[in-house]
Amino acid sequence: MFAIRLEGVCVGKRENTDDFILKDITGQFEQGSMTAILGPNGAGKSTLIKTISGFLKPIQGSITIADTLKNQLSLLPQLSEIDRSFPITVYDLVALGAWRRVGAFRGYSQQEKEKIATALEQVGLTAYANQLIGTLSGGQLQRALFARLIVRDPQVFLLDEPLTAIDEETEEQLVQIMQGWYKAGRTVMAVLHDAALVQRVFPQTLLLASEVVAWGETSTVLQEENLQKARRLVLRGF
Numbered sequence: 001m002f003a004i005r006l007e008g009v010c011v012g013k014r015e016n017t018d019d020f021i022l023k024d025i026t027g028q029f030e031q032g033s034m035t036a037i038l039g040p041n042g043a044g045k046s047t048l049i050k051t052i053s054g055f056l057k058p059i060q061g062s063i064t065i066a067d068t069l070k071n072q073l074s075l076l077p078q079l080s081e082i083d084r085s086f087p088i089t090v091y092d093l094v095a096l097g098a099w100r101r102v103g104a105f106r107g108y109s110q111q112e113k114e115k116i117a118t119a120l121e122q123v124g125l126t127a128y129a130n131q132l133i134g135t136l137s138g139g140q141l142q143r144a145l146f147a148r149l150i151v152r153d154p155q156v157f158l159l160d161e162p163l164t165a166i167d168e169e170t171e172e173q174l175v176q177i178m179q180g181w182y183k184a185g186r187t188v189m190a191v192l193h194d195a196a197l198v199q200r201v202f203p204q205t206l207l208l209a210s211e212v213v214a215w216g217e218t219s220t221v222l223q224e225e226n227l228q229k230a231r232r233l234v235l236r237g238f
């Protein structure tokens with residue numbers, strides 16, 4: 001059963017097909033699947049994630065989200081898109097994950113407070129709870145954003161470069177959290193750059209170079225002929 005289905009999705013500024021960032025993307029992410037989105041710089045990976053999460057609109061084609069998953073998508077933006085000067089503590093950032101359940105003006109129930117504390121502990125940031133996010137390292141901030149997702153607990157995770165610019169220890173920690181979501185039956189998709197890690201951790205891969213180069217089981221998708229095709233498309237300017 002599909003979680004998200006794309007049919008002929010094109011994203012770009014003009015009606016001129018040559019200028020499309022994403023060209024004719026057709027395929028589906030199954031419910032409970034874990035998919036890596038790989039591709040060269042500028043391939044449209046972030047654009048795809050943002051389009052699925054509704055921040056960008058396709059100018060052609062359609063995206064269908066399974067009825068049971070509507071309002072169940074959560075996006076992890078790229079770290080570089082986070083305003084670290086925003087005066088918010090780690091605790092309050094993580095607590096924002098409960099916002100949809102709690103609302104703006106009601107206090108957090110004991111149950112929500114426990115979820116927040118557990119999430120902070122899971123990512124190893126309990127001792128940092130009262131610090132402003134601006135005082136965190138990149139890897140620590142990424143862990144705080146993961147804790148917010150743990151609290152939010154959506155059915156579908158859209159992760160834009162969750163493992164970029166973090167050390168090995170944090171990487172392993174975040175990989176385990178993602179695998180936990182997958183094992184719990186959630187749908188996970190993540191933009192990544194490390195093919196070896198994708199081979200090890202992600203059962204499915206979408207190889208993108210403005211168009212779909214290959215989409216399916218990781219071992220099949222990452223075969224040399226597909227990688228060569230992706231390179232050819234880059235040389236051609238997509």
Ligand SMILES: Nc1ncnc2c1ncn2[C@@H]1O[C@H](COP(=O)(O)OP(=O)(O)OP(=O)(O)O)[C@@H](O)[C@H]1O
Pocket residue numbers: 021039040041042043044045046047048
């Ligand atoms: N806001 C924007 N306005 C105009 N063009 C944009 C915008 N965002 C992205 N693009 C263009 O869309 C193309 C795809 O960008 P995108 O960030 O989706 O690629 P990516 O595969 O995630 O790349 P990277 O691996 O470098 O992060 C690029 O050519 C980029 O210049």
